[in-house]
Amino acid sequence: MNSITTTAYSIHFNTDAFNALNTHLEEKTYSTIFIMVDENTHEHCLPAFMSQITGDYAFEIIEIESGEENKNIETCTGVWSVLSELGGDRKSILLNLGGGVLTDLGGFVASTFKRGINFINIPTTLLSMVDASVGGKTGVDLGPLKNQIGVINQPQMVLIVPEFLQTLEARQIESGFAEMLKHGLIKDKNYWEELKKITSYKEMEAYIHDSVIIKNDVVTIDPTEQNLRKILNFGHTLGHAIESHYLESKELPTLLHGEAIAIGMILEGYLSYKLTGLPKSELEDIKKTFLSRYKKIEFTEEGIKSILKLLIFDKKNSHGNINFVLLKSIGEAVYDIKIKDELFSEAFSYYKE
Numbered sequence: 001m002n003s004i005t006t007t008a009y010s011i012h013f014n015t016d017a018f019n020a021l022n023t024h025l026e027e028k029t030y031s032t033i034f035i036m037v038d039e040n041t042h043e044h045c046l047p048a049f050m051s052q053i054t055g056d057y058a059f060e061i062i063e064i065e066s067g068e069e070n071k072n073i074e075t076c077t078g079v080w081s082v083l084s085e086l087g088g089d090r091k092s093i094l095l096n097l098g099g100g101v102l103t104d105l106g107g108f109v110a111s112t113f114k115r116g117i118n119f120i121n122i123p124t125t126l127l128s129m130v131d132a133s134v135g136g137k138t139g140v141d142l143g144p145l146k147n148q149i150g151v152i153n154q155p156q157m158v159l160i161v162p163e164f165l166q167t168l169e170a171r172q173i174e175s176g177f178a179e180m181l182k183h184g185l186i187k188d189k190n191y192w193e194e195l196k197k198i199t200s201y202k203e204m205e206a207y208i209h210d211s212v213i214i215k216n217d218v219v220t221i222d223p224t225e226q227n228l229r230k231i232l233n234f235g236h237t238l239g240h241a242i243e244s245h246y247l248e249s250k251e252l253p254t255l256l257h258g259e260a261i262a263i264g265m266i267l268e269g270y271l272s273y274k275l276t277g278l279p280k281s282e283l284e285d286i287k288k289t290f291l292s293r294y295k296k297i298e299f300t301e302e303g304i305k306s307i308l309k310l311l312i313f314d315k316k317n318s319h320g321n322i323n324f325v326l327l328k329s330i331g332e333a334v335y336d337i338k339i340k341d342e343l344f345s346e347a348f349s350y351y352k353e
Contacts, residue, residue, distance in 0.1 A: 002209075006216055009155055010159050010217070013205070018053075018159070022052075025055055030092055032087060032091075032093075033048075034086070034088065036062045036098070037063050041124050046061070059279040069254075070101070072140050076140060082134075084113075093104055093120065100132030103123055103235075107119055107138030108149075121155050121158045125167070128176075129212070133160075136153055137152055170201070171256065174258060175256040179291070180207060227335070230323075233335075234265065236261060237324050242260045245310060246260070266300075266351050272282060272327040274346070279329065326338055
């Protein structure tokens, strides 16, 4: 599978990924090579990863706890301390071997330690392969509020090894698949139609490649999210608020990112139908597709109020306005759309039907 070149780095697949990594490590002669893992990737991915390294290097392994609840500045402080204690300097590199939580946090840690050291992302979940590890967004949550602290900074490379997906439970794969469906909704109707037919997640390599191309094309045009890159946030304005609401609640079960975004895409699909011309038939298609793959959630009126209060923290907002990405049709997105409050309750009612 061909590598994908971005403006700042390359995304390599399968054996090409390890060839690129080995060449890079040989050429750069880093002072220290740190590998960050969580308890899951330490056990299930690190041995296979290390077996592909051809050079004789001394690696330092740093383990953090998995889970969105650990994607915070306290975890960063712990990692910065370990980097410092183990003699990390500006000629060190951090290899982030894990899902989106780990690549987001690891990229941020590397971007800020000693004012910035090199890092490489090796995503191990479908979500991080098609989304989190590509595009240079790094960061952590502020309490339950998603991705409030961070920088846009590019890795040296991204290595995508679909073999790592075999270590995941089905729910994690489905979470990542929601982002792939989003890529079809915002940029490519044919891709949306193709993904809808998938019944088995075993043969995903070609689709991962396609999703990375779609995201990379958008990011290349607008790397710092001034305009077009905002379309990648379709479903995320309400989806992130739903995810944060579930994250801060002690009574509610945690929703995975893709599960929350799937709901967000139905809700924002309805807003698109009301405001930007999305045909009713396409709205129904979106709802049917997501509800066939993701369990419907029961929202209370109090819960909806709490979710809507969280919208003010969305990163696309400016000058006190909440800005949405909506669809004109499947495959064509528009951004910076403002919504009247009464439409939110209509959208939730449509979801509940």
